[in-house]
Amino acid sequence: MTAGRLWLGPLLILAVVGLAVVPIYANGYYLALGISMLNYVVLATAWALFSGPTRYISLATAAFFGIGAYTMAVLSEAIPVAAVIVVAAAVGVAVALVVGLATLRLRGVFFVIFTFGLAELIRQIVTWYEVKITKTVGRYIFLDIGQEQIYWQLLALAVLVFVVGWLIGRSRLGLAMRVIGDDETVARHVAIDTTRAKLILFAVSAAFMSVAGAVMAPRWTYIDSAIAFNPMISFQVVIMALLGGAGKLYGPLLGVIPLVLLFEVINANFPNHFAIVLGVVFIVIVYFLPGGVAGLYDRWRAGSIRLPVVATRDSAAPGSATLELVGLRKAFGGLVAVDDLDLRAAPGEIVGLIGPNGSGKTTALNLISGALKPDSGDILFKGRPITGLPANRIARLGVARTFQIVRVLEHLSCLENIVAGLAFRPQPLWGDAARRRGRELLDRVGLAERADVPAGDLTYIDQKRLELARALALDPELLLLDEWLAGLNPSELVIGIELIQSLRDEGLTIVMVEHVMDAIRTLCDRCVVMNAGARIADGPPSAVLAEPDVIAAYLGGADA
């Protein structure tokens, strides 16, 4: 990355070459240990590719490993080994896609539980098929593949995992995964197709696990479904990756080395106490090493480098944005939160959406941004219907928002928060261009100094600013602000109002939910007042706020 890391490349190449010559000198025991270690390096690193950023604890490793091993057992006599490996990867990917499509949209916990049983599920199906249809219980693998070859194949595979992991980490997919890990709702609102991103990574990770299984299979000459789909592999991989730290590419490696040695010693000396030791290691990690060994290093190294700020400003494209809501309705059970709402925002207009608490303002914004789907009615953006589209699609079309309760990506730096907004829009920015633009946007909201600070460390007000900058990063034509000015002190309020005004001057259309009446009067061209889900007034702020219905809605309905 930087000049200071240049020594890393040659060192890594040297390490790989060093590892490659091991089989020439090592005896059988150390070679077997080396194979075991490389196998777990591949599995744990592949596991962390998906589970590290998403924090979905996958227990599907044994299933994919078993798929690879069993594919080798079934096909090794029919087609060449290289072809078997390709087939194994393909089967692994196919299963990952099916499982992922079914479960990745659900909450993380459900995913854990499903993968918990996946290996057993596949094992049952394979056993049933073998017993009922092919009338075999196990299969023999007669392949002339020595330990050395397995070792080299695994080493090549390990190198490949790291290269792919490194490339993903630098790509937009890598950033997308980290945003998802931090806050999935935000991810969708910066135009990330979260299901697709998770699915891709799950499939990549599964492909590596299946290939590892296929490569390892010739070590057993006899395989049945209970050997191939051994659930312990899943747990061991999880614990190794977590001990090392799943957040870093090299993290799992740091966990694999000590644990493979530890398990080796225990298996040799206290085979009956293996489960207890495994359990204790799990508990120790949860209590004392939540970020893994790699996390410790990060904590020790904490403290970031400040870079000079480039502050220039370019104007947003002149918009022709119009929002139109027609007969919008959304009910939660018996409560009609938004009832037959009509609203229009002309290009460059600031429309205030006001009303007493519980009148449905935030729900209306959620419907526009795609966080919720309306029961009926239409939402037109620039004349085109966007009703019921997923939030990431709506964000890509040019609708950005902030949240009433601020949602920044706490574990990412301020700059990365903005880059998340830049990287997934229709004309994405990436690399230096994204960082430059990100700094401009931070400067605009007054956060230029804090680019490298984790967003979670900002004060509440600064987090609100950051959230606005992230919304602006999408280069939207329509901006939805949900009580963005709430909680600002008087001088911050003045700055905030000026900022919104300057956005309007650049042609942005803004719909703002707000309780700060001064801001409404100063900023809004027009005001829509909601009460109990329905629109009760629409017009210039001063006129609207004087209407008897509006006063009654705010102060309680006195019957004449």
Add this chain to the structure above:
Amino acid sequence: MIVVDIIVAGLILGGLYATVALGLTLQYGVARIMNLAYGEFIVAAAFGAWWLFTANAISPLAGLVVIVPLAFLANWLIYHLLLMPLVRRARSREVLEGDSILFTFGLLFVMQGVMLSLFGGQLYSYSYLLVPIDVIGTTVSANRLIAFAFAIVIGLGLYLVLTRTRAGTAMRAVAVDPRSARLVGIDVPRMSALAFALGGALCAAAGVLISMFLTFSASGGVLFTMKALIVVIMGGVGSLLGTLVAGLLLGLAEVATARLIDPGLTLAVNFAIFLAVLLVRPTGLFGRPSS
């Protein structure tokens, strides 16, 4: 009549699954602890009942009186000593879920390891009230029927506790929204500990009842955990009615699969139903949609 066979056997098995899952509903729904060592507690209770019966000639039903309070105490201590630090540390529900999953993995292996070294890996069972009884044209053994009756009593008892007592109401409040519960003066950590311990006690009761007619082994807990999890999530986390319906559904499906297709495919069918339900209703059959 094979249909009657399947329905009677399925309902009895399903009722027991629902009982097995009741404790997990409390632990996960109220205390927010995803307890993956749940099945190990069931097996431990089964071993307890086996030991009381074979070594001391105490009937498993009398054994409930000893084992259930012990389990309550043990789970209360586990919550206070081991889980409390994680609860205090957690910044959000997701973090606690992740931590509790990993912690209970640890607990799972430790308990499994201890039981393996005490009892070895073989299957255990004992014969208690192994008398055939005729139920609308199909035979069921007496121990199953008695276990089923106890399961109904326990389920009803829990329902009454949750709906008719102050502590039960407080627990339901915590299940819906821990933050708001605090605002109305409910001691959330205390109620969570209570719910976790009560869940553990129910789990032990289920273990004792199951040991009366099923074989069990030191490493067999995971399968109970799987089934309890499927029932809890499929029914909708925190919903007693959902747990009951999901349990019955699962029992029927399992018996039907075993009789009509192949006993080896029961888990596959369980998972298929689980997924089908979640794809249509992501929060479960009786779950509230989360905003």
